[in-house]
Amino acid sequence: DQQVKQNSPSLSVQEGRISILNCDYTNSMFDYFLWYKKYPAEGPTFLISISSIKDKNEDGRFTVFLNKSAKHLSLHIVPSQPGDSAVYFCARNTPLVFGKGTRLSVIA
Amino acid sequence: DSGVTQTPKHLITATGQRVTLRCSPRSGDLSVYWYQQSLDQGLQFLIQYYNGEERAKGNILERFSAQQFPDLHSELNLSSLELGDSALYFCASSVDRDRVPIEAFFGQGTRLTVV
Numbered sequence: 001d002q003q004v005k006q007n008s009p010s011l012s013v014q015e016g017r018i019s020i021l022n023c024d025y026t027n028s029m030f031d032y033f034l035w036y037k038k039y040p041a042e043g044p045t046f047l048i049s050i051s052s053i054k055d056k057n058e059d060g061r062f063t064v065f066l067n068k069s070a071k072h073l074s075l076h077i078v079p080s081q082p083g084d085s086a087v088y089f090c091a092r093n094t095p096l097v098f099g100k101g102t103r104l105s106v107i108a
Numbered sequence: 109d110s111g112v113t114q115t116p117k118h119l120i121t122a123t124g125q126r127v128t129l130r131c132s133p134r135s136g137d138l139s140v141y142w143y144q145q146s147l148d149q150g151l152q153f154l155i156q157y158y159n160g161e162e163r164a165k166g167n168i169l170e171r172f173s174a175q176q177f178p179d180l181h182s183e184l185n186l187s188s189l190e191l192g193d194s195a196l197y198f199c200a201s202s203v204d205r206d207r208v209p210i211e212a213f214f215g216q217g218t219r220l221t222v223v
Contacts, residue, residue, distance in 0.1 A: 094164070097166070
């Protein structure tokens with residue numbers, strides 16, 4: 001049972017434009033959704049989270065939107081930078097269960 | 109540096125063997141998670157311990173076991189190894205405010221190669 005689904009394995013975006021990474025979930029019993037970023041040969045690092053009682057959370061260039069009726073969340077990165085190129089995982093708690101990830105490539 | 113330490117970084121072993129992966133969580137974190145990352149499989153949740161007790165179990169094979177010790181470090185034991193067990197194994201820890209993890213910090217991983 002894959003509780004968190006990231007249906008796009010990869011995404012390419014031009015530098016300066018918006019990157020939108022999507023995530024769908026099946027089980028509504030959660031407290032938080034979290035986004036992690038992972039570079040090759042490194043462990044994932046926490047990026048941003050959203051509580052189940054909120055619709056939006058913003059931190060600098062990163063904004064996460066939660067649509068509970070559609071069981072969908074998205075991560076927006078504006079503006080996208082080459083250093084944002086990495087694999088992005090969405091996860092729900094508890095425990096922390098991850099999607100399969102989306103590889104973002106930001107092209108200069 | 110996340111503060112989570114995993115040893116060893118690399119491990120090469122033969123099929124049928126047994127190995128132990130070690131994780132030291134961040135100071136003050138009570139929860140430890142283990143994940144397996146195989147090619148194209150994302151981060152598969154294996155097991156979670158909280159303050160020495162098993163809290164949640166994911167897709168962990170019967171050949172695998174884990175424990176968390178009184179000093180909160182954790183070990184993942186993999187036995188009767190098969191070629192398909194070759195993967196990156198990550199440990200993560202979290203502080204679990206009110207028993208809810210807000211975020212987890214990951215170690216650098218142990219790359220296991222079974223030959």
